Amino acid sequence: MSDSLRNKVVVVTGASSGIGRSIALESAGRGATVILIARRQDKLEKIAAEAKELSGADAYVFPTDIGKSDEIDDTFNNIVKVVKHIDYLVNCAGFGKFETFMEMDRHEVTEMFQVNVLGLMYFTRLVGRLMIEQKTGQIVNFGSMAGKVPTTKSAAYSASKAAVIQFSNVLRLELKPFGVKVMTVNPGPVYTNFFNIADKTGNYAKSVEKFMLDPDDVAWQVVHFFGSNKRELNLPLSLAVLAKLYNLFPSIGDRVSLKFASRK
Template identity: 75%
Template sequence: MSDSLRNKVVVVTGASSGIGRSIALESAGRGATLILLARRQEKLAEIAAEARELSGSEAFAFATDLGDADQIEASFQKIVKSVSHIDYLVNAAGFGKFASFMDSDMADAANMFQVDVLGLMYLTRLVGRVMMDQRSGQIVNFGSIAGKVPTVKSAAYSAAKAAVIQFSNVLRLELKPFGVKVMTVNPGPVYTNFFNVADQSGEYLKNVQEFVLDPDDVAWQVVHYFGSNKRELNLPLSLAAAAKLYGLFPTIGDYLSLQFASRK
């Protein structure tokens, strides 16, 4: 584990807000060179400027829609022209929408998979090849506790995050011989703009306040484990325990989820 990221290059997706922004600034505070990816160029430029002040190192901002493979490819080409190596890739971009599956719009489900799963996989494949050639690096993929513990009105989102978790598990095995590490981060609810889209009523966030995480706290823990062999980080501890218990006692877990966890 490393407290200093001086001379390290960190690529962060979803860097314009929320957890991605917090991870970018936490990394900058430890001296990292940053590559920031998100859709909003103006916001990215502001965060890049803040990162340079913190780190004394360079920060690059490349506007990228993670749902568009052509844009991902174009940004990757800019990355490899800007830096000579990549030490960490943090795939924090993603969104969700809460709705009963039978009443939901399948276009929303398709978009979720395009950004949360396929976009993540596409960029990981490009950056992963660089890390394989280096024979070093770490990929950090954001899943979710929702990918482990089912709750109502999150079928498509939970499926997307479960896909990220299992993708990461297999990728970890495939990249281990090349010295490349893979860690999955599975947070519960976090105070970010995510809920402006996912839960427009505001009721869910209000109902789960005791579990809601601060994005800066999540970022500190993620960056703390940069360079480690940790395979999975589940947050908070109460929900991490719930996820373990669900795997052991799924029938009881379904009952408890319906009674206490499905508060959307």
């Protein structure tokens, strides 16, 4: 572990498990002060204790439902009371559900967009304004390969992630004059609790096992690019290539997706 993030403040949403947890601990291992945001306070407290042991720095816990704007407001106001600056914001909070769109409950679709897109955008605006005042900072938004390559039973989730990707692209242009950077991370399937909600049958997780990413490996790569001008991080390489080919040959891409990538 290094001290490359000593005296830096890293805010992570969705920090109670999966990639968010791994990024928080990877940042702490490099000396960062971490701010952990998720709904479950008990889980956050355990991760905060791990982070403090790794960094020797502070770790703050803010239980928050990122889908509720009033809770986001309260959390942001409390964050600026305990830290003087925010160097990195990593938006990991989100969830998905694999089901044909015509059968999905409309309330689930609304909730998905509220958390994956609208909550992310609202919290990013609050932190982004602070970074503009600082004239420095980096925002890391988690999209997904699902936002680039279509597969069946993921219409709502894929649409939410495509929204995050395009939001990040525009935000990057708007914040560049102020010295604030924006990077989008688009992972393929990852070994996390995501599939406990998205795919309760377990069929999809088994079918994409060879593409599965380790959350700690993803976290290392994300934190490695803190402070860089990297625009997008697409993982794994095989799916990144597939996404590029899909844009070039969409008709062929549809056929390939139906045959190989839609096994949910």
